[in-house]
Amino acid sequence: MSKRSDEVRTRVLVVEDEESFIDALTVGLTREGFDVTIARDGAEALAQFAPRRYDVVLLDLMLPKVSGLDVCRSIRGASDVPIIIVSAKGEEVDMVLMLELGADDYVTKPYRLRELVARIRAVVRRRESHDDVEADEETIERGPITMDVEARRCFISGDEIKLRKKEFALLRLLLENPGRVLTREVLIDRVWGSDYVGDTKTLDVHIKRLRGLVEDDPKNPEYITTVRGVGYRFESPKRDA
Numbered sequence: 349m350s351k352r353s354d355e356v357r358t359r360v361l362v363v364e365d366e367e368s369f370i371d372a373l374t375v376g377l378t379r380e381g382f383d384v385t386i387a388r389d390g391a392e393a394l395a396q397f398a399p400r401r402y403d404v405v406l407l408d409l410m411l412p413k414v415s416g417l418d419v420c421r422s423i424r425g426a427s428d429v430p431i432i433i434v435s436a437k438g439e440e441v442d443m444v445l446m447l448e449l450g451a452d453d454y455v456t457k458p459y460r461l462r463e464l465v466a467r468i469r470a471v472v473r474r475r476e477s478h479d480d481v482e483a484d485e486e487t488i489e490r491g492p493i494t495m496d497v498e499a500r501r502c503f504i505s506g507d508e509i510k511l512r513k514k515e516f517a518l519l520r521l522l523l524e525n526p527g528r529v530l531t532r533e534v535l536i537d538r539v540w541g542s543d544y545v546g547d548t549k550t551l552d553v554h555i556k557r558l559r560g561l562v563e564d565d566p567k568n569p570e571y572i573t574t575v576r577g578v579g580y581r582f583e584s585p586k587r588d589a
């Protein structure tokens with residue numbers, strides 16, 4: 349992996365109170381080319397944070413002084429910076445609530461640095477591409493999938509697939525939010541409408557059909573992944589070097 353020295357480094361605010369994690373993250377993320385700032389509790393995080401000062405916030409939930417939940421709410425009130433929630437295994441976390449509060453993604457401790465780095469890059473990339481093309485994208489390209497929004501056509505590695513109206517809308521929503529967890533509520537609301545009163549299994553049936561079309565191995569999805577108890581996520585395809 350080559351790093352140009354003139355490259356603009358992604359600035360990460362790491363909100364974390366456990367020393368062992370602080371050390372590992374500082375070393376690991378710096379080595380990956382990130383510019384790391386540490387806040388050791390919720391109050392420090394809020395004092396450190398200012399709009400446009402950071403490209404991404406990595407936010408531990410269990411924090412001294414001000415809880416991660418309140419930090420998330422405050423930051424989101426002031427900025428649309430990507431926020432990745434970090435929770436400990438076994439911790440009771442209402443992830444649906446966190447996502448409603450505006451968190452973009454989350455990881456559970458213990459996590460692997462590689463996975464964390466991939467998640468950070470995905471939310472940052474997503475935000476950048478949003479900034480670039482705020483207007484309606486006519487063509488969305490993610491991995492092998494190409495979607496021509498206006499013509500309502502979709503291609504996998506160049507071969508056209510036929511999608512029904514709701515399938516198209518669902519896949520489009522997922523493609524427009526790579527790397528982001530979309531809750532079942534959001535997906536149903538956006539694709540079927542807030543007054544939808546049908547069976548929520550409908551969503552899973554549609555996801556199953558999309559996987560059948562998009563995935564090499566639908567039982568082991570690589571692109572449309574399940575976030576248990578929460579919803580689904582379109583995995584941001586890695587940029588091949």
Ligand code: CA
Pocket residue numbers: 364365366408409410411
């Ligand atoms: Ca903690």
